[in-house]
Amino acid sequence: MKIDNVSYRSVWVDAEDGWSVHIFDQTRLPWSLDILRLTGRDQVAHAIRTMQVRGAPLIGAVAAYGLALALRHDSSDEAMERDAALLAATRPTAVNLGWAIRRMLTRLRTTAPADRVAAAYDEAGRICDEDVIQNEAIGRQGLELIEQVAGLRPGPVNILTHCNAGWIATVDWGTALAPIYMAHDRGIDVHVWVDETRPRNQGASLTAWELGRHGVKHTVIADNAGGHLMQHGMVDMVIVGTDRVTRTGDVANKIGTYLKALAARDNGVPFWVALPSTTIDWGISDGVREIPIEERAGREVTHIQGRDETGAPATVQLVPDGSRAANPAFDVTPARLVTGLITERGRCPATADGLCDLFPEYV
Numbered sequence: 305m306k307i308d309n310v311s312y313r314s315v316w317v318d319a320e321d322g323w324s325v326h327i328f329d330q331t332r333l334p335w336s337l338d339i340l341r342l343t344g345r346d347q348v349a350h351a352i353r354t355m356q357v358r359g360a361p362l363i364g365a366v367a368a369y370g371l372a373l374a375l376r377h378d379s380s381d382e383a384m385e386r387d388a389a390l391l392a393a394t395r396p397t398a399v400n401l402g403w404a405i406r407r408m409l410t411r412l413r414t415t416a417p418a419d420r421v422a423a424a425y426d427e428a429g430r431i432c433d434e435d436v437i438q439n440e441a442i443g444r445q446g447l448e449l450i451e452q453v454a455g456l457r458p459g460p461v462n463i464l465t466h467c468n469a470g471w472i473a474t475v476d477w478g479t480a481l482a483p484i485y486m487a488h489d490r491g492i493d494v495h496v497w498v499d500e501t502r503p504r505n506q507g508a509s510l511t512a513w514e515l516g517r518h519g520v521k522h523t524v525i526a527d528n529a530g531g532h533l534m535q536h537g538m539v540d541m542v543i544v545g546t547d548r549v550t551r552t553g554d555v556a557n558k559i560g561t562y563l564k565a566l567a568a569r570d571n572g573v574p575f576w577v578a579l580p581s582t583t584i585d586w587g588i589s590d591g592v593r594e595i596p597i598e599e600r601a602g603r604e605v606t607h608i609q610g611r612d613e614t615g616a617p618a619t620v621q622l623v624p625d626g627s628r629a630a631n632p633a634f635d636v637t638p639a640r641l642v643t644g645l646i647t648e649r650g651r652c653p654a655t656a657d658g659l660c661d662l663f664p665e666y667v
């Protein structure tokens with residue numbers, strides 16, 4: 305995607321040294337665009353754990369490069385398995401992380417140690433290139449849904465999204481936002497209701513930043529406002545991303561997604577989930593029981609980051625000293641509340657049959 309008319313991906317290998325890896329520090333957005341140069345395994349692990357880099361497809365891609373960086377230090381079998389396990393354990397919910405590491409190991413275990421670094425960079429690069437292609441295809445699949453609504457009546461197509469599933473959550477294009485970018489670029493009048501997405505505020509700080517940079521009309525709202533807007537006919541559809549989808553169509557996504565799905569169902573608003581097939585966990589069926597939900601630090605709830613009147617970054621405490629906080633970072637929306645899944649191969653019902661029809665080779 306472009307920033308000030310310069311094309312970027314969310315992760316790239318340094319063009320000069322050919323081995324260090326660059327990402328945007330997403331904890332610094334929207335106030336400053338800081339590019340981090342990653343040079344080792346521990347730096348990559350820290351970036352994923354602290355959400356300097358986040359978004360299901362992107363953490364998989366960055367972890368893949370993290371393994372390549374680790375192999376530069378030690379390409380032995382023991383070190384490779386150890387480093388892969390460490391990177392795979394940095395965050396539990398997004399299945400793309402484990403998928404990417406498993407894909408890397410599949411290639412590297414049959415590669416001679418002396419050839420592993422080159423093979424790792426090659427495979428990580430393929431993961432990135434495929435993510436871009438998949439997300440662009442998701443954009444085209446979702447664009448058709450927006451075009452259908454735009455053809456029904458004049459005025460903007462109003463889309464609500466939760467968290468950030470934009471280009472900065474993936475290698476490029478995004479998932480939930482890809483159809484929106486394509487509709488905007490084709491002159492369709494779209495407006496996005498951007499859930500702030502407490503407690504990390506990925507919507508307020510990342511989705512709003514992305515859409516603003518691309519010139520897409522948007523309004524940031526409190527997470528709790530979505531149901532009201534749906535009741536008053538102000539939302540034509542919901543499109544969200546996801547971190548893990550079961551083989552039966554249950555959807556894990558940022559905390560609060562489930563509540564939006566309930567409000568959408570109650571108000572007859574289509575609730576779409578956009579995902580590349582790398583986000584499908586074919587090994588599980590019951591999302592509520594089987595998807596691991598990351599529990600993050602309570603400080604993310606008790607404190608909030610922003611900038612003060614002088615423009616300086618600031619962190620303020622929101623709750624009384626001594627109050628405890630719970631911080632489940634994801635929830636699971638049962639398939640019955642999902643209108644459909646938007647994948648790189650097409651749209652399908654959130655059902656085992658729907659996914660099997662699109663991806664028969666995985667079943």
Ligand SMILES: CSC[C@H]1O[C@H](OP(=O)(O)O)[C@H](O)[C@@H]1O
Pocket residue numbers: 358359360361466467468469470473474478479480506544545546547557558559633
């Ligand atoms: C395109 S996947 C985006 C997905 O990842 C986010 O989680 P996090 O910000 O914690 O990495 C969120 O669930 C988004 O929907």
